[in-house]
Amino acid sequence: MKRRIEVNEAVLDQERMILKAMPFGENDLNGLTAKGQMLVDSDQLAFIYIMDNKEDFIYTNLPAEVWPQLKTALDSGIPVDLNVNGLTIELTDIHDELSYLLENIKDNANYGEEMEKKVVEAFGLDD
Template identity: 40%
Template sequence: MNLHVNEIKLVDDQVHVFTAEEPLELTATGQMITDSDHFQFVYQLDDGARYQHLRFVEETWEMMSQYKDKDWYLYGTIELIRFAEEFELLLDNIKDNHNYGKAFTEKVEEVFAL
């Protein structure tokens, strides 16, 4: 299932992420991937049966860049463990790497000043 981020708030120096979908019982995996075809960063969550994809669309990237070193929480309660580390690893891998697609790579480099 895909969960689409529709709100990001800074609360007491923590980033709280909310989705368009109803909250679910989930466990953070500490893993992040990309969906370069749809210009999205995807944090993987586990519901006990399968992965759920927390999708950060291009419109959220500015806030991701601004708050990337903070602690991130889904619904303000589920800590997205290793978010900053995984995100930084992805950014490092995307820089100058057109395997993600030239348009995606160039947009990421622009938004995140790589």
């Protein structure tokens, strides 16, 4: 199972959305970079942003609780940063990746009924 950075808060700070994460193993953060790719975890009702520490991929869990703030960032086009253990990393290409996933999830039963419903509600995708 992939190791996960768990985001538990999102705050707007000077035209940037800051995703604050729970403490994570210091050694795993050495050389940590944003991959610019995202996945969906329908079982956990979360989006996953992929990070790389040169040895392995580390998943950044973006739970439904922070989706309203992600929508704000997406709608306004502001950068999104991850803050974990005092380290701040910009999540490159998150707008494009998230937009692509939202487009694919809407009206798509492959992601599960609950995931699709929550995404449509949180991101205002209903027509």
